Structure formats: structure tokens, C-alpha cells
Amino acid sequence: MSKAFDTVCLVGLGYIGLPTAVVFALRSINVVGLDVNRTAVDKINRGETHIVEPGLEDALRRTVTAGHLRATTVPEPADAFLIAVPTPFLENGGGRDPDLSYVEKASRSIAPVLKAGDLVVLESTSPVGATEQMAAWLANERPDLTFPQTHGEASDIRIAHCPERILPGHALTELVTNDRIIGGMTEACATRARNLYKLVVEGDCIETDCRTAEMAKLTENSFRDVNIAFANELSLICDRLGINVWELIRLANRHPRVKILQPGPGVGGHCIAVDPWFIVSQAPEEARIIRAAREINDGKPEWVLAKVHQAVAEHVAATGKPARIACFGLAFKPDIDDLRESPALAIAERLANAYPGQVEVVEPFIEALPPAFAGKAVLASPSEAIESCNVLVILVDHSAFKAIPVPVDRGTKIIDTRGLWIGAPRHEGKNQR
Structure with a gap:
């Protein structure tokens, strides 16, 4: 079998797949991007991105122009296939079981073009056992090839799991500098995958088995979720006791062995808000702290909404007029356009439904509001929202919002879930935020 990687195929060209494809292409590796979204494929082939990620469009344009990257909707042969597709929840009456249908479709789509010596890596964050399930789907489609679950180290196809570990907004840097965990179904599978990633990764590539690699990503995000839940x-x-929580955390973090994170309106994104439930679904009796943390974070938007309703009621009682509400931010984290699993988005949608025609949304990273806001809310600039609204709700700490002077006139009511205005330091000294 040839050990070279002449062509790498990225299956799924979203927030993980497209930056990964570009990083490989920047090393003059022939990269084919595969996606079902024809609009995204056409834009990529023109050197244009369909997502917001600093530096990505310029790097994409250079790699497309150089002929190292192109996109398609039709599977083609390659030497390595990296699958980076969504793994959301199943729609099963409110349950939290993982949905592997996208992984299954991706696996079955590339199966016809596999050949002996190929490597298939699952990058999608997945429940334990998903990589082995992917191998089973591939084997079912290609009985003429051998796979690790039946032929071990002698298999025709190498299978591995390598979860991504990037921070949106820093993808192109962290894909290169961060350590990667390489989980193979066999040692040969792990080594083959490591050889691929070392073509672009400057951090360490640590080999392990695929189940440990799957659990490592879930563990990393669950650890963060538990710590956010504490905050x-x-x-x-602190709200009940009349204490400024940001002042409290700033002071507590002066202890050399304490590092409390920052509270917010909840937890969003495709990882931290989702991954812990994968552990809970597979070990419901044991994952008690993980479940509790998820419930705390999932419940925080209700607390924010109650605060807004109270502020609206107080305004109406004081003036006899309807309140206008400004929601600052929809993204799940600052300075990106990603709305996936965003508590800010969920809060703003519910406010728009509760107060149709009275809500203004300030979100600098989108050009239009999602369809759910149609006829109920408008997209506004920060100055417009501050000037016309009586209740200001800070949901995302975008950099642009940090520069806004704290509104103090006209009896404006502020619900600050990020500590941008309400949490401003009152004392000189070391700022731990």
C-alpha cells in the first residue's frame, strides 16, 4: 500500500471542515472538499467563504487560485477522507440522544470511491463507539474491502477518530498549533492518521484508541460546561443576595489556585451545549455532575427572560407606555456569526414573540435577522437601539459592544448578562476578567 497522501478529501465544508481543508491546501496538498450544499460549493470554487472566520477568505482565495483546493458535491477518490459533519440531537420527543445520521450519510457517500490503502477519519464530535459504527457502515457498503473490525492491522482501510479542538475566530491558527488526539481502531490506523495530521500540525499528535479519543473530546467540553455552570x-x-457577581469573581480569582469563569445567559455552540449530553445518554446513572451542569446552563435563559419581563413591567407601571427592548448579540460567543445552539438567539426569539414590534436586535456579524424574527423585530445599530429602547439586554460580549459608553440617561433599564456595563470594575488593581 502507498503511504503517500496525494489527495485529501474533506467531507463537510462548514465551520470545521472548510478551515481544515484550507490548512491542508496551504501546504500545497491537493484537497477536494465535498458538501451537499451546492451554493456553498459554488462560492468556495470562486474563492469565497460562506462562514465568518478571520483570515479564512483570503487563505481560501489563495489556495483555490493556486489549484490546491476545489469543492464538489460528487464524491471522488482520495487517499484520506476527513469527515466533519454535524452530530446534533435526535428529534425524539425532547430527548438528548445523539443523531449520527449525517455521519452515516457521509460514510455511505464516500464508500463507493474507497480503495485499499485509504484512511478515513471521523472528526465530528461523537458519542463513544461512533467511529466503530462508521467503520461498520463502510464495510457494509464495500464487502470487497477489509476493515479493522474484522482484519485488524491487516485491513485494507484504516479508520481513526481525531476530534477538532479549535476556538471559532482563531481556527486557522489553532488547527496548526493545537495538540491533536489521534484515536485509531488499531495501532496501524492511529499511526497512519498521525502521519496525515503531522503534515500540517505543529502541536503534538498523540496516538490512542478511538474510544478514548471520542471520550476525550466529550470530557474536555464537559469540564468547561461544569465550570461555566458554577459561574x-x-x-x-449573587442576584438574590444583592452582590455584583463580576466583582465577586474578580476578587475570588485573586487567590492563586482559583480561576472562576465568567457567567452568561447560558451556554451555546455546537460543542459545549451538546457534547455533555452524549455522555449523559450513554451513562445516565453515573453522569450526575455533568447532567446537573447542563441543567443549570440550559436553565439560565429562563432566568434572563424573567429579568426582562420584570424590567418591562416596571417600565409600563412607571410610564404607562409599552417598553422597547434591545437585544445586544445573537451569536453563541463574541466576534463570530455562529448562531448554533445560541442562548442569546433563543432569548431574543422568545422576546420577539412575547413583544412583537417592540424588539430591536443589535448583531454586527449578520446582515439580516433569521426568519423567526420576521414581522416581530428589526435589526438595528447600537446607537439606534440605545436611543430608542427602554430595556437593554446584553447577551453577547462582542468587542464592538465593549466600546459603547454605559447608557445612564432616561431611566434605561439594563440586563447585563456579560458584565460589560454592570460588571465594570469599581476599584483600581489587577483585573482578572
Whole structure:
């Protein structure tokens, strides 16, 4: 079998797949991007991105112009296939079981073009056992080839799991500098995958088995979720006791062994808000802290909404007029356009439904509001929202919002879930935020 990687195929050209494809193409590796979205494919082939990621469009344009990257909707042969497709929840009556249908479709789509010596890597964050399930789907489609689950180290196809570890907004850097965990179905599978990633990764590539690699990503995000839940729970306690939670955290973090995170309106994104439930679904009796943290973070938007409803009621009682509400931010984290699993988006949607025609949304990273807001809310600039609204709700700490002077006139009511205005330091000294 040839050990070279002449062509790499990225299956799924979203927030992970497209930056990954570009990083490989920047090393003059022939990269084919595969996606079902014809509009996205056409834009990529013109050197244009369909997502917001600093530096990505310029790098994409250079790689497309150089002939190292192109996109297609039709599977083609390659030496390595990296699958980076969504793994959301199943629509099963409110349950939290993982949906592997996208992984299954991606696997079955590339199966006809596999050949002996190929490597298939699942990058999608997945429940434990998903990589082995992917191998089973591939084997079912290609009985003429051998796979690790039946032929071990002698298999025709190498199978591995390598979860991404990037921070949106820093993808092109972190794809190169971060360590990667390489989980193979066999040692040969792990080594083959490591050889691929070392073509672009400057960080360490650590080999392990695929189940450990799957659990490692879930563990990393669950750890962060539990710590965010602690901060969010503190914010509820401090609100009841009349304490500024950001001042409290700033002071507590002066302890050399304490590093409390920042509270917010909840937890969003395609990882931290989702991945812990994969552990809970597979070990419901054991994952008690993980479940509790998820419930705390999932419940925080309700607390924010209650605060807004209270502020609206107070405005109406004081003036006899309807309140206008400004929601600052829809993204799940600052300075990106990603709305996936965003608590800010969910809060703004519910406010638009509760107060149709009275809501203005300030989100600098989108050009139009999602369809759910049609006829109920408008997209506004920060100055427009501050001038016309009586209740200001800070949901995302975009850099642009940090420069806005704190509104103090006209009796404006502020619900600040990010500590941008309400949490401003009152004392000189070391700022731990």
C-alpha cells in the first residue's frame, strides 16, 4: 500500500471542515472538499467563504487560485477522507440522544470511491463507539474491502477518530498549533492518521484508541460546561443576595489556585451545549455532575427572560407606555456569526414573540435577522437601539459592544448578562476578567 497522501478529501465544508481543508491546501496538498450544499460549493470554487472566520477568505482565495483546493458535491477518490459533519440531537420527543445520521450519510457517500490503502477519519464530535459504527457502515457498503473490525492491522482501510479542538475566530491558527488526539481502531490506523495530521500540525499528535479519543473530546467540553455552570449558579446566588457577581469573581480569582469563569445567559455552540449530553445518554446513572451542569446552563435563559419581563413591567407601571427592548448579540460567543445552539438567539426569539414590534436586535456579524424574527423585530445599530429602547439586554460580549459608553440617561433599564456595563470594575488593581 502507498503511504503517500496525494489527495485529501474533506467531507463537510462548514465551520470545521472548510478551515481544515484550507490548512491542508496551504501546504500545497491537493484537497477536494465535498458538501451537499451546492451554493456553498459554488462560492468556495470562486474563492469565497460562506462562514465568518478571520483570515479564512483570503487563505481560501489563495489556495483555490493556486489549484490546491476545489469543492464538489460528487464524491471522488482520495487517499484520506476527513469527515466533519454535524452530530446534533435526535428529534425524539425532547430527548438528548445523539443523531449520527449525517455521519452515516457521509460514510455511505464516500464508500463507493474507497480503495485499499485509504484512511478515513471521523472528526465530528461523537458519542463513544461512533467511529466503530462508521467503520461498520463502510464495510457494509464495500464487502470487497477489509476493515479493522474484522482484519485488524491487516485491513485494507484504516479508520481513526481525531476530534477538532479549535476556538471559532482563531481556527486557522489553532488547527496548526493545537495538540491533536489521534484515536485509531488499531495501532496501524492511529499511526497512519498521525502521519496525515503531522503534515500540517505543529502541536503534538498523540496516538490512542478511538474510544478514548471520542471520550476525550466529550470530557474536555464537559469540564468547561461544569465550570461555566458554577459561574452561572454564582450569578443566581449573587442576584438574590444583592452582590455584583463580576466583582465577586474578580476578587475570588485573586487567590492563586482559583480561576472562576465568567457567567452568561447560558451556554451555546455546537460543542459545549451538546457534547455533555452524549455522555449523559450513554451513562445516565453515573453522569450526575455533568447532567446537573447542563441543567443549570440550559436553565439560565429562563432566568434572563424573567429579568426582562420584570424590567418591562416596571417600565409600563412607571410610564404607562409599552417598553422597547434591545437585544445586544445573537451569536453563541463574541466576534463570530455562529448562531448554533445560541442562548442569546433563543432569548431574543422568545422576546420577539412575547413583544412583537417592540424588539430591536443589535448583531454586527449578520446582515439580516433569521426568519423567526420576521414581522416581530428589526435589526438595528447600537446607537439606534440605545436611543430608542427602554430595556437593554446584553447577551453577547462582542468587542464592538465593549466600546459603547454605559447608557445612564432616561431611566434605561439594563440586563447585563456579560458584565460589560454592570460588571465594570469599581476599584483600581489587577483585573482578572
